[in-house]
Amino acid sequence: MRYTNFQQTTIDCKKFPKEILTEIRLVDYALSTMKARLSILESKADDSPETPTRNRFLPVPPPKSLREFIRDALLDRIASGDLPPGQRVVEAVLVKEFAISATPVREAIRELVAMGVLDSQNNKGASVRQVRLEETIEAFLVRAALESLAGRTAFCGLKGRFAALRREAIGIEEAARRKDFAEFQKHNQVFHRTIVEAAGNGVLLKTWDSLFFQVRTRWTMDYLQNFDPVAIAWEHIPIVDALESEEPELAASLLASHSNHVVEFLESETRQRHACKAPEKVTLTGAAVESTELNPITK
Numbered sequence: 001m002r003y004t005n006f007q008q009t010t011i012d013c014k015k016f017p018k019e020i021l022t023e024i025r026l027v028d029y030a031l032s033t034m035k036a037r038l039s040i041l042e043s044k045a046d047d048s049p050e051t052p053t054r055n056r057f058l059p060v061p062p063p064k065s066l067r068e069f070i071r072d073a074l075l076d077r078i079a080s081g082d083l084p085p086g087q088r089v090v091e092a093v094l095v096k097e098f099a100i101s102a103t104p105v106r107e108a109i110r111e112l113v114a115m116g117v118l119d120s121q122n123n124k125g126a127s128v129r130q131v132r133l134e135e136t137i138e139a140f141l142v143r144a145a146l147e148s149l150a151g152r153t154a155f156c157g158l159k160g161r162f163a164a165l166r167r168e169a170i171g172i173e174e175a176a177r178r179k180d181f182a183e184f185q186k187h188n189q190v191f192h193r194t195i196v197e198a199a200g201n202g203v204l205l206k207t208w209d210s211l212f213f214q215v216r217t218r219w220t221m222d223y224l225q226n227f228d229p230v231a232i233a234w235e236h237i238p239i240v241d242a243l244e245s246e247e248p249e250l251a252a253s254l255l256a257s258h259s260n261h262v263v264e265f266l267e268s269e270t271r272q273r274h275a276c277k278a279p280e281k282v283t284l285t286g287a288a289v290e291s292t293e294l295n296p297i298t299k
Contacts, residue, residue, distance in 0.1 A: 066104035070094065071111055078117065078128055079216045080182055085130040089118060117213045131214055133273075137266045139214030144259035146208050147192060150199040151252035155243060157198030162244045165194055169236035176229035181221055184229065189216075191236060195243070195255070223265045232261070 064072075077083040089112075094105045109126050112118040118126040158165065171187035189212075196208045235258045242251035 066100060067107040067111070070098065070100075070105055070108035073098075074108065074112060075117070075212065078213070079185065083128050085128050088125055088127045090125055115210060115213065129213075133266060133270060135214050136220065137263055137270070139211045140259050140263045140266070143208065143211050143215060144256045144263070146204060146211075147196060147255040147259060148252040150196045150201070150204060150208075151239075151243065151255045152248040153200070154195050154198040154251070155246055155248060157200050158195070158243055161194065161198070162240065165191065165243075166237070166240050168194070169233075169240055172236055173230065173233040176233040179229065181225070181229070184233070185216060185220075188236075195239075220262065222269070223262050227265065235261075 074083065074089065083089065089109060091102060091105050091109060095102050098105070109118060113120045113126055117129060119129045120126050168187050168191040172184055172191060175181070175183035175187060193205075193208070196205050199205070235254070239251060239254045239258070242248075242254055
């Protein structure tokens with residue numbers, strides 16, 4: 001597992017104990033919050049008649065709250081498999097681990113319950129929810145439609161960011177060659193979210209974000225492991241090319257087909273699972289009949 005901080009420095013989590021990683025995340029949170037607040041102060045200082053209009057209205061990232069920090073930390077652990085389905089998420093343990101008050105932890109857990117990531121259990125806290133295969137298929141179908149819409153309107157928001165988007169695509173390919181699926185998923189998340197965010201539609205982005213949990217499942221990992229991950233990774237470069245060359249319809253089509261490839265695989269998995277269940281019933285029935293014939297019931 002790897003962790004990338006707000007300065008895009010990648011840390012190999014295997015080299016550090018859990019306590020040190022927690023400290024790294026907390027320091028990273030403090031630095032990113034400080035950076036965001038400095039940006040806000042700078043934007044206010046520059047808000048004068050002498051300041052060109054184009055600089056006064058640049059978007060300023062809001063500082064991340066402790067609730068958001070805990071929420072994102074839990075999502076990272078779920079996505080990496082450190083918190084598997086069924087694992088309890090205990091408020092008191094998180095309060096002690098992150099050395100913070102219970103309020104932001106409680107709020108983060110409630111938010112994840114509302115998102116459908118955690119299941120709330122009466123008097124037992126919350127646990128990581130098990131996602132059904134059918135849910136993952138439905139989530140990718142919705143994601144295909146959302147990203148297709150984003151591809152049609154993302155060009156203006158991506159101006160000046162195509163090089164960074166291409167680096168993410170290259171990162172996906174390099175991770176695929178190493179068969180580092182956790183890193184693959186991380187770069188893939190950044191790549192697709194960048195495009196959706198660039199569309200400038202807040203409702204679209206919020207809806208896309210809500211599917212995070214349903215698409216980061218073991219079913220998706222099965223898809224990566226059963227197909228050539230490098231071939232899957234190659235699908236990202238043409239998307240960047242289409243967006244950069246201002247071909248929105250082509251970009252929309254490529255984004256939709258990219259998600260639909262996952263859907264096709266998962267649907268075939270569903271058919272195989274259903275096909276495997278039928279013979280089992282026949283075999284059991286046959287065995288029961290043979291058993292009856294060999295051992296007749298006597299009164």
